[in-house]
Amino acid sequence: MKKYMEILKKCPLFFSIDEEDLQKMLRCMQAKIVFFNKKYTVLAEGSSARYIGIVLSGSVQIIQIDYFGNRSILGNITQSGVFAEAFACAEAASIPITVVANEPCEIMLIDSKHILYTCSNHCSFHQQLIFNLMRDLATKTISFHQRIHITSKRTTREKLLAYLTAVAKEKNSDSFDIPFDRQELADYLEIDRSGLSVEISKLRREGIIVCKKNHFRLL
Amino acid sequence: MKKYMEILKKCPLFFSIDEEDLQKMLRCMQAKIVFFNKKYTVLAEGSSARYIGIVLSGSVQIIQIDYFGNRSILGNITQSGVFAEAFACAEAASIPITVVANEPCEIMLIDSKHILYTCSNHCSFHQQLIFNLMRDLATKTISFHQRIHITSKRTTREKLLAYLTAVAKEKNSDSFDIPFDRQELADYLEIDRSGLSVEISKLRREGIIVCKKNHFRLL
DNA sequence: GAATATCTGTTGAATTTTCAACAAAAGGAG
DNA sequence: CTCCTTTTGTTGAAAATTCAACAGATATTC
Numbered sequence: 114m115k116k117y118m119e120i121l122k123k124c125p126l127f128f129s130i131d132e133e134d135l136q137k138m139l140r141c142m143q144a145k146i147v148f149f150n151k152k153y154t155v156l157a158e159g160s161s162a163r164y165i166g167i168v169l170s171g172s173v174q175i176i177q178i179d180y181f182g183n184r185s186i187l188g189n190i191t192q193s194g195v196f197a198e199a200f201a202c203a204e205a206a207s208i209p210i211t212v213v214a215n216e217p218c219e220i221m222l223i224d225s226k227h228i229l230y231t232c233s234n235h236c237s238f239h240q241q242l243i244f245n246l247m248r249d250l251a252t253k254t255i256s257f258h259q260r261i262h263i264t265s266k267r268t269t270r271e272k273l274l275a276y277l278t279a280v281a282k283e284k285n286s287d288s289f290d291i292p293f294d295r296q297e298l299a300d301y302l303e304i305d306r307s308g309l310s311v312e313i314s315k316l317r318r319e320g321i322i323v324c325k326k327n328h329f330r331l332l
Numbered sequence: 333m334k335k336y337m338e339i340l341k342k343c344p345l346f347f348s349i350d351e352e353d354l355q356k357m358l359r360c361m362q363a364k365i366v367f368f369n370k371k372y373t374v375l376a377e378g379s380s381a382r383y384i385g386i387v388l389s390g391s392v393q394i395i396q397i398d399y400f401g402n403r404s405i406l407g408n409i410t411q412s413g414v415f416a417e418a419f420a421c422a423e424a425a426s427i428p429i430t431v432v433a434n435e436p437c438e439i440m441l442i443d444s445k446h447i448l449y450t451c452s453n454h455c456s457f458h459q460q461l462i463f464n465l466m467r468d469l470a471t472k473t474i475s476f477h478q479r480i481h482i483t484s485k486r487t488t489r490e491k492l493l494a495y496l497t498a499v500a501k502e503k504n505s506d507s508f509d510i511p512f513d514r515q516e517l518a519d520y521l522e523i524d525r526s527g528l529s530v531e532i533s534k535l536r537r538e539g540i541i542v543c544k545k546n547h548f549r550l551l
Numbered sequence: 552g553a554a555t556a557t558c559t560g561t562t563g564a565a566t567t568t569t570c571a572a573c574a575a576a577a578g579g580a581g
Numbered sequence: 582c583t584c585c586t587t588t589t590g591t592t593g594a595a596a597a598t599t600c601a602a603c604a605g606a607t608a609t610t611c
Contacts, residue, residue: 177481185484187477199477202470209477243463250469251421257476258406258418258428262396264483265404265522267569268597295559303484305599310560326559326607486599487567514589524569529590545577545589 117146117169117221123193124167125249126242134238142227149214156212162200164222168192171218172292176211176300186301188256189215189292195249201225202246215292264303269312272302277322281331288330336365336388336440342412343386344468345461353457361446368433375431381419383441387411390437391511395430395519405520407475408434408511414468420444421465434511483522488531491521496541500550507549 118135121127127135146169149155155166155173166173168190175187175196187210190196200208202225214220228246231239263275276298281287291298295313299306316322323330337354340346346354365388368374374385374392385392387409394406394415406429409415419427421444433439447465450458482494495517500506510517514532518525535541542549 177477177484179481179485183484183486185480187480199470199473202466203474205474209474209481240459240462243459243466247421247462247466247469250466250473251418253473254418254469254476255422255424255428257473257480258396261404261406261476261479261483262398262428264480265396265402266398267402267522303486307560307562307600308598311562314560513587526570526590526592527568530592533590 117219120169120193121167121221124195125193125252126165126167126195126198126245128245128248129241130238130245138238138242142223144221144223147220147222149218149220151214151216153214154211155214155218155220156197156208156210158209158211159207162197162203162205162208163224163226165198165201165225165228166190166196166212167221167223168194168196169219169221172215173212173218173220174215174297176213177209178211184300185303186293186297187260191292198225198246199250199253202229202250204229269302269304269308270316272304273309273312273316274321276302277329277331280329287332289328291327291329294327336438339388339412340386340440343414344412344471345384345386345414345417345464347464347467348460349457349464357457357461361442363440363442366439366441368437368439370433370435372433373430374433374437374439375416375427375429377428377430378426381416381422381424381427382443382445384417384420384444384447385409385415385431386440386442387413387415388438388440391434392431392437392439393434393516395432396428397430403519404522405512405516406479410511417444417465418469418472421448421469423448488521488523488527489535491523492528492531492535493540495521496548496550499548506551508547510546510548513546 115136118132121135121139122132127138130138147155149171156164158178170192172189172191172194173196174189177185177187179185196212197208197210228242259279263272263279266272266275277291280289280291293301295310296306299309302309313322313324317324321332323332334355337351340354340358341351349357366374368390375383377397389411391408391410391413392415393408396404396406398404415431416427416429447461478498482491482498485491485494496510499508499510512520514529515525518528521528532541532543536543540551542551
């Protein structure tokens with residue numbers, strides 16, 4: 114567990130909790146670490162909402178697939194990021210989304226009952242954990258607002274530009290990588306892949322963007 | 333303040349807090365009550381993210397308006413519901429949404445610093461408040477997932493049917509009112525109003541729905 | 552490095568949405 | 582009740598998206 118300390122200290126769930134307490138806490142919560150290969154399912158839609166996940170290495174995608182097989186990508190969680198916490202915290206019966214490994218990754222899974230309810234040891238840092246969870250959920254809510262700001266645009270071009278400017282703003286640079294390939298970006302923006310490619314080409318010809326693979330630059 | 337007790341006891345922020353404590357708490361937090369007429373702005377985009385709002389009577393809509401003036405409706409908050417809590421809890425500088433009164437309404441506003449940080453009186457129920465806030469945010473996150481499930485559909489018909497079946501499921505009945513007029517429903521589903529009317533007429537002719545104004549019935 | 556699989560860009564046709572404009576219906580004010 | 586305003590439904594034309602199919606580019610495997 115020790116080798117993951119630096120990563121866990123950056124996890125929003127554990128802010129303001131010192132390393133010693135964190136070690137104790139993880140043992141107390143019976144945190145387990147699981148490895149997944151690329152494209153493997155970390156949590157499947159319909160499975161128990163018991164677990165809260167933390168990405169130790171690699172990255173995962175949060176996806177929704179409807180009855181027709183259409184995929185929506187809700188987000189991308191990278192190192193130190195948390196996922197599935199909303200369903201656990203709301204004590205939902207099951208999760209309405211699927212989490213898949215984007216690349217080989219190590220995932221920490223914690224049973225939410227150890228987080229939501231104080232253990233018999235009355236860990237003093239438990240209140241801090243709840244507070245951190247609240248902040249994390251608030252941050253997630255804001256990121257959903259941003260996603261809606263992007264996907265509510267009506268045309269492919271507007272969605273794409275709204276997305277790219279949002280990423281540029283977040284990364285504080287006009288030059289950046291995006292965490293999606295073309296099909297994934299289309300599924301994130303809720304548009305057709307081929308239409309997306311057409312629009313990227315247009316923006317390139319018009320001199321508005323430069324891009325190579327998943328690296329973009331706004332001009 | 334007393335006349336609002338029954339409403340506040342149903343507010344997710346105050347679950348498991350008894351009436352006596354709640355009274356004290358509200359005084360301690362300097363909660364203020366403001367009245368708004370229909371269509372008036374309760375909180376404007378860009379304003380301080382300091383306040384958490386609670387609907388005491390009437391209802392409010394959470395909306396986003398982009399540079400072209402296109403409105404997206406993110407949700408509808410009714411009696412005992414909470415709004416703007418995510419921005420306050422994440423300590424955002426300003427709010428990226430606008431809250432407008434849907435009808436005449438009474439709103440309680442609480443400065444979030446009184447919620448997030450313990451007061452000098454060390455109110456014992458403060459921890460419960462944080463826990464409630466966390467649950468509330470988790471619930472909101474889930475409702476965003478549901479909204480995305482609806483708006484990610486590609487056609488007007490699919491969006492409309494996904495929305496109607498979701499409401500029917502929530503209300504546990506095939507017959508229900510929706511909180512939107514046609515333009516608002518279009519702005520919630522991210523589609524064109526006239527296209528929506530066309531689709532409603534089609535579904536009516538096909539005998540899939542019955543509707544009158546904002547009352548719908550699925551067959 | 553050759554063979555194979557995956558990803559990306561392009562095209563044209565079909566479908567759908569958007570937009571503007573108007574008429575009918577419903578609601579509110581006096 | 583009548584006038585006026587707002588909401589809803591309808592239409593056709595323009596614009597945009599989706600879909601299927603394919604070719605070139607890029608990775609991956611052996």
